[in-house]
Amino acid sequence: MPSPTSLGEFDLIQKYFTRAVTRAALGVGDDCALFAPRPGMQLAVSSDMLVEGRHFLSTVLPERLGHKALAVNLSDLAACGAQPVAFTLALALPRVDEVFLAGFSRGLLALADAHGCELIGGDTTQGPLNICITVFGELPAGTALLRSGAQANDDIYVSGTVGDARLALEVFRGTLDVQGADFNTVRLAMECPQPRVALGLALRNVASGAIDVSDGLLGDLKHILRRSNVGATVNVDSVPRSQVLRALPTALQREFTLAGGDDYELVFTAAPNRASQVQAAAQQAGVAVTRIGQTQALPGLNLIDAAGRKVETNFGSFDHFKT
Ligand code: ADP
Ligand code: MG
Numbered sequence: 001m002p003s004p005t006s007l008g009e010f011d012l013i014q015k016y017f018t019r020a021v022t023r024a025a026l027g028v029g030d031d032c033a034l035f036a037p038r039p040g041m042q043l044a045v046s047s048d049m050l051v052e053g054r055h056f057l058s059t060v061l062p063e064r065l066g067h068k069a070l071a072v073n074l075s076d077l078a079a080c081g082a083q084p085v086a087f088t089l090a091l092a093l094p095r096v097d098e099v100f101l102a103g104f105s106r107g108l109l110a111l112a113d114a115h116g117c118e119l120i121g122g123d124t125t126q127g128p129l130n131i132c133i134t135v136f137g138e139l140p141a142g143t144a145l146l147r148s149g150a151q152a153n154d155d156i157y158v159s160g161t162v163g164d165a166r167l168a169l170e171v172f173r174g175t176l177d178v179q180g181a182d183f184n185t186v187r188l189a190m191e192c193p194q195p196r197v198a199l200g201l202a203l204r205n206v207a208s209g210a211i212d213v214s215d216g217l218l219g220d221l222k223h224i225l226r227r228s229n230v231g232a233t234v235n236v237d238s239v240p241r242s243q244v245l246r247a248l249p250t251a252l253q254r255e256f257t258l259a260g261g262d263d264y265e266l267v268f269t270a271a272p273n274r275a276s277q278v279q280a281a282a283q284q285a286g287v288a289v290t291r292i293g294q295t296q297a298l299p300g301l302n303l304i305d306a307a308g309r310k311v312e313t314n315f316g317s318f319d320h321f322k323t
Pocket of ligand 1: 013017018027028029030031032033088089090091119120121122123
């Protein structure tokens with residue numbers, strides 16, 4: 001039984017998740033939200049679910065959880081080169097906890113505002129904490145960056161750095177010890193990823209193929225290779241990583257950068273004659289991009305080190321039904 005002072009479902013929606021919409025014709029409050037893409041534009045649509053214990057730890061601050069729930073969805077729009085427009089939020093809550101709701105909605109809506117992405121509807125129910133967001137983005141018809149677009153002999157790039165989120169997870173799991181400012185840095189990477197929306201937009205008509213790194217760099221790159229029917233050679237020592245990660249043994253650096261997961265950086269391909277446009281896009285978006293290898297006609301993924309020697313790994317990418 002809810003206590004007499006606790007908010008009901010509709011009061012909760014009204015207080016934490018209802019705001020005036022500007023782009024959409026109709027937002028929260030009716031049976032459906034209404035909005036239309038601008039003429040000539042296509043909608044890009046993606047859903048991501050976050051389950052407690054699976055995608056986040058109960059120790060995460062509600063504000064960061066709200067941020068991350070939307071960030072992982074915006075990252076999918078970024079990977080397609082779509083401009084965020086709107087999103088819906090389906091939420092299962094164990095109980096009405098206003099401290100949680102206030103923090104969660106603050107983090108969520110701050111990121112939404114930063115990207116001009118309106119909350120236009122959703123569903124709210126009682127149950128184990130579970131957050132499912134569907135985002136809608138738009139882009140000129142036919143310009144989406146796809147996994148299937150890579151050509152043989154393209155350069156392969158990754159944005160930002162990878163591996164810190166996995167390092168933070170291992171600290172939480174107790175397998176590694178990182179403290180102080182270093183821990184805060186990697187914890188921020190895990191709990192507050194910055195979706196590379198501006199980079200995705202700037203790479204339209206520049207990159208040939210793209211994906212965002214959620215399950216691990218190599219595993220996600222393999223999706224591009226398979227869908228594009230090409231192979232690749234990646235120099236594992238060129239994969240960008242933070243100073244904090246550089247303090248770890250080489251084997252761990254490689255595992256976390258190549259198969260860590262939860263990075264939400266973009267991996268993308270571009271023809272070699274686009275190299276200066278790629279760097280211009282990165283500069284425009286305010287994020288570094290690093291060339292880590294190249295594609296080839298021959299299928300398969302070859303890993304080499306800085307000296308050009310073959311590197312063997314035995315780690316796969318993250319799979320919810322295999323780990
Ligand atoms: P219905 O029963 O017709 O599906 P609901 O009673 O579930 O509608 O929701 C009422 C309104 O509140 C709808 O406009 C719905 O989109 C919106 N809504 C419900 N939950 C959320 C939420 N967590 N965030 C944003 N909007 C929500
Ligand atoms: Mg409903």
